[in-house]
Amino acid sequence: MSKPSERRVPAGEVDATYKRLRSRTFWGVTVAYTLYYVCRMTLGVVKQPLIDGGVLTAGQLGMIGSAFYFVYAVGKFLNGFIADYCNIRRFMAAGIAVSAVVNAVLAVLGLLTAWPMLVLITFALLWGVNGWAQSMGSPPGTISLSRWFPLARRGTMYSIFSSTPQLGKAVSMILTGFIVAAAGWQWGFAAAAVAGVIGLVVSLIFISDTPESEGLPSVQELSGEEVRSIDKQPTRELQKWVFRHPGIWVIAISTAFLYITQHAVSDWGVLFLQKQKSFSLERATQVIGLAEIFGVAGNLAAGWMSDVLFRGNRVRPVVLSGVLAVLSLMGFLLLDGGFGANMAFVAVFSFAFSVVFCIVAGLMALDFVPRKATGAALGIVGISSYAAAGVQSVASGFLIDGFITGGRYDFGPVSIFWIVACFLAFTLPVLGWKYLRH
Secondary structure (H helix, E strand, O other): OOOOOOOOOOHHHHHHHHHHHHHHHHHHHHHHHHHHHHHHOHHHHHHHHHHHOOOOOHHHHHHHHHHHHHHHHHHHHHHHHHHOOOOHHHHHHHHHHHHHHHHHHHHHHHHHOOOHHHHHHHHHHHHHHHHHHHOOOHHHHHHHHHHHOOHHHHHHHHHHHOOHHHHHHHHHHHHHHHHHHHHOHHHHHHHHHHHHHHHHHHHHHHOOOOOHHHOOOOHHHHHOOOOOHHHHOOHHHHHHHHHHOHHHHHHHHHHHHHHHHHHHHHHHHHHHHHHHHOOOHHHHHHHHHHHHHHHHHHHHHHHHHHHHHOOOOOHHHHHHHHHHHHHHHHHHHHOOOOHHHHHHHHHHHHHHHHHHHHHHHHHHHHOOOOHHHHHHHHHHHHHHHHHHHHHHHHHHHHHHHOOEEOOEEOOHHHHHHHHHHHHHHHHHHHHOHHHHOO
């Protein structure tokens, strides 16, 4: 964290300066984290060309994906704790810079497909490095909300910030999918590298670390927010308190199942539509990508549903949206249908699932986690979530590879795995709600 600036903003300019820098920082982390996702979603778009070209199998792609998730899980845990102490502008910029370089190198790797073992090893190592770089995106983004916004506004702002994964996926699926279809999988990675460079520039120009580092008073003084007694404790003690709180572990386990479901659809949805329903790459990426826009709407609706419609009750919108998410996911995986039907299934799933995700993985935690330990909470949730996502990647890859008959894929077994995970994702926090209320 930056030291307070020796230069103080004149009293008459404090309010305007605070609002201007707060807005710049918020939109800076939002745009930067959206572009983070473009740099991580490339592999999900290029799976079909890699398989059809004989470069990699579904099982190998699952292993490569798991390398990302397992490294990301450890990185999310460690970087969450570290980010509580760091300058968030530099932290976020460093991560996306590395991610851009990884995507650029993988684009060049397309020249070496004559050596399949080298491609497999290099892909796994570099995608693991990308996992670490990607773990540096979410902690500073969420911490910026704690540092720049009072508690009364944090839920609303979090619901907007948490829409960045859907925005990033939509951009990646649609634009990268178009580029890959037109020019080849190597150019998909090249396009992601360009997006990463743009994210780096945005991070360095727009994000500010803390109000104090810009010559302003603290956010509590600026907003008139009462400082809770627990917030006065040292960061290290607050991190220990969060680690021991049973509520954070309820959220961590629930979010693990959320991530299994989320990454199942984003990582394998395009391949599923191509192999199971004979969609073209362009059509498949359009279904998965465009449906992500409804995920943005779900995130934005989550805060309103929880705070206004259900008057602060977190359980009711989770149950309602969770049931809808399971039913729409079952429709997508188990029923036939053309472009419109599949778009509808995935759109409803994306909306409902995003409501559950935003409330369980975000608002429930923000209800009780102290400001100075936000990163630690993200770290605990992150290691559980992405370890589960890594297991999903391996399990899904081998379940898909293991049920091929006469060259035809049978997605039945893996579909059951994904549906059960979706059901557990919303039932566990409801059953463990008592641990989140104190």
